Amino acid sequence: MxxxxxxxxxxxxxxxxxxxxxxxxxxxxxxxERDIEMLxxxxxxxxxxxxxxxxxxxxxxxxxxxxxxxxxSGYEWIIKNEDVDISIARFAKSGKSYPEVYVTFSSSYLxxxxxxxxxxxxxxxxSLWAVVIDDIVSRADLCVDRALPEMPKIDIQQQLxxxxxxxIMIEQHSRYSNILGYSxxxxxxxxxxxxxxxxxxxxxxxxxxxxWDKAGWDGAGVVxxxxxxxxxGMLKEFGIKNLESLKxxxxxxxxxxxxxxxxxxxxxxxxxxxxxxxxxxxxxDLASWAGLFGDRLGLLRLKVPxxxxxxxxxxxxxxxxxxxxxxxxxxxxxxxIKKAAARLKTVINSENFxxxxxxxxxxxxxx
Numbered sequence: 581m582x583x584x585x586x587x588x589x590x591x592x593x594x595x596x597x598x599x600x601x602x603x604x605x606x607x608x609x610x611x612x613e614r615d616i617e618m619l620x621x622x623x624x625x626x627x628x629x630x631x632x633x634x635x636x637x638x639x640x641x642x643x644x645x646x647x648x649x650x651x652x653s654g655y656e657w658i659i660k661n662e663d664v665d666i667s668i669a670r671f672a673k674s675g676k677s678y679p680e681v682y683v684t685f686s687s688s689y690l691x692x693x694x695x696x697x698x699x700x701x702x703x704x705x706x707s708l709w710a711v712v713i714d715d716i717v718s719r720a721d722l723c724v725d726r727a728l729p730e731m732p733k734i735d736i737q738q739q740l741x742x743x744x745x746x747x748i749m750i751e752q753h754s755r756y757s758n759i760l761g762y763s764x765x766x767x768x769x770x771x772x773x774x775x776x777x778x779x780x781x782x783x784x785x786x787x788x789x790x791x792w793d794k795a796g797w798d799g800a801g802v803v804x805x806x807x808x809x810x811x812x813g814m815l816k817e818f819g820i821k822n823l824e825s826l827k828x829x830x831x832x833x834x835x836x837x838x839x840x841x842x843x844x845x846x847x848x849x850x851x852x853x854x855x856x857x858x859x860x861x862x863x864x865d866l867a868s869w870a871g872l873f874g875d876r877l878g879l880l881r882l883k884v885p886x887x888x889x890x891x892x893x894x895x896x897x898x899x900x901x902x903x904x905x906x907x908x909x910x911x912x913x914x915x916x917i918k919k920a921a922a923r924l925k926t927v928i929n930s931e932n933f934x935x936x937x938x939x940x941x942x943x944x945x946x947x
Contacts, residue, residue, distance in 0.1 A: 592869060593791070593797050594691070594791050596691065597723075597830075599685070599687060599719060600719070601684045602715050603679025604703075604712050604714075605713040605715070606669075609711075611709055619638070619647065640659065647659045654677070656668060662686060666682070672711075679715075679718075683702055687785070688787060695823075722808050722833060723807040724869055725788075725792065726806075727800075730801060731802055732773070732862050734752075734773075739844050739847060741842070749765060749766045751764075771808050776804065779805075808833070828877060843859055844863040845858060845859055845863070903920060907919060907920070
């Protein structure tokens with residue numbers, strides 16, 4: 581998806597999910613004995629020096645892959661092509677310990693067909709040889725590419741304001757006197773800001789130039805990518821489990837990352853409170869692009885432990901019992917219960933109930 585606002589000084593050339601990692605829980609495999617034998621033989625052949633770097637070619641259910649000579653922890657076979665890396669566990673256990681099939685989608689695949697189509701195609705392929713129960717998003721990286729005259733210069737000690745819960749790692753990457761980029765954070769959430777025009781030469785992803793050209797890039801200056809990496813811990817706090825829940829939360833994730841978790845601000849000599857400093861134009865523009873990822877639903881990080889929610893439910897139950905008991909003394913238990921149920925239905929379906937819940941989310945998220 582690309583976009584450009586005429587009144588903006590930054591032209592956005594590309595946005596989307598650049599990295600996507602999904603685990604699929606498998607109830608049972610549909611592999612034949614011949615399939616297993618082929619996987620084992622090709623894996624053994626891949627240990628030959630001829631294939632040691634790329635793996636041995638293999639055709640699995642009509643798709644071309646290379647199989648690596650070694651598996652990984654818990655995964656017997658690893659097959660890959662230019663679109664995906666697929667790790668496969670030997671035994672199906674319905675995801676009791678970890679997803680039996682682990683898929684990393686390449687950036688080129690996601691850019692070419694979009695994350696939804698890529699997911700549908702991979703799900704369809706896996707379904708040829710396994711019974712898929714559900715999926716779990718392990719990692720999703722959101723990015724925006726913008727055309728700028730030059731790489732922005734950021735005073736990482738003074739201008740960054742990050743609401744991290746603990747010490748945050750900040751790095752500036754340079755080559756000689758040229759700034760190549762910045763890395764902020766680590767683990768469940770982090771941000772990278774870097775010169776994508778230089779990076780695609782090193783990584784041999786120059787096909788990105790075609791994407792930018794179609795969006796109206798004139799080839800001048802640099803294309804700066806701002807990218808946020810969300811791993812499973814952070815996704816879980818957003819209430820994200822599978823792709824379906826992810827796609828409805830993308831705009832909120834971008835808004836959280838650029839307005840709450842991290843900001844870059846103009847240095848003020850008169851105000852010592854950094855959170856009140858004005859956003860730089862570079863960052864203000866970036867934060868305004870949440871709409872590129874869809875509609876915001878007002879979702880917030882779910883820091884509240886489940887036990888607190890259960891406690892509130894128990895409190896509500898106690899209050900409800902007391903209210904019904906008072907009514908029951910006058911009208912009887914059954915009529916009192918029916919009357920209370922009707923009142924609850926009216927409250928939940930009232931016009932302002934949804935908006936009141938959204939407002940309360942902002943309160944409970946800080947508990």
